[in-house]
Amino acid sequence: FTQMLRSAKKRDVLQLLRAAPEEMLPFVVEAAVAAQSLASLAALSDFLDFDKDPKLLLEKFLYAAAFSPRPSGELLHLVLDKLDGKQLAPEVQETGIVAIGSLVGKLCQQQLCGLQQEVERGVETILRRLRGAKEESEVVIYLLALGNAALPQTIPTLLGHAEDGPGAAAALSALRRFPAQHISGKVKRAMRRIFHQKKRSYDKTCRLAAAEVLLDNQPMPMDVINILLATREMETEMATLLLLKVQNNLH
Secondary structure (H helix, E strand, O other): OHHHHHOOOHHHHHHHHHHOOOOOHHHHHHHHHHHOOHHHHHHHHHHOOOOOOOHHHHHHHHHHHHOOOOOOHHHHHHHHHHHOOOOOOHHHHHHHHHHHHHHHHHHHHOOOHHHOHHHHHHHHHHHHHHHHOOOHHHHHHHHHHHHHHOOHHHHHHHHHHHHOOOOHHHHHHHHOOOOHHHOOHHHHHHHHHHHOOOOOOOOHHHHHHHHHHHHHOOOOHHHHHHHHHHHHHOOHHHHHHHHHHHHHHHO
């Protein structure tokens, strides 16, 4: 069905979408996203109404976009346009932001970052909404989206939230997704401050994540020693996890 949609004209895809029974419509939408032809995306653009369509159908579209293995810039453009300036249900808004992060990350993995203006627009959309977020639950969604994108220029924002802002655990989770070449001395110094609680107290999830960033990215001997020494004063479960991590690294 997806192969057929790839060779179909816009009017034919649009006719399929409009004629599909209600129970089949999510499948047709998913197939049209998977086809990713200019015609199928144009048909989706005309068909989907984010002001009127059911929440479940919109989420199906956004999930299909987010999980697309090799997305195109046109697909990111479609998602951005559909979300831009809309007052949406919180669930749809959250799914859309996470989808934008996922699409940006996958386009950059395909070495298309510099070739797609939509990538810059997608990152700016996430950062702008993060700056305007008032609830911690909102902040966490935007930080998760930045983790999906995994772009080096967002590391300072993630570090700020990891050390001082709301959503510290989500920011640390996002930092763990970056490859070793982006875990700089500045990042490691911040991870040491979090793990050893130099600025303030952090919960064990944050401390464990900070330790894992240090241990997973060409750890310095002194970091390993200090982490091992710190396990003496930790709860048994957390201490055991860190000891196992060190042992696995040694092996």
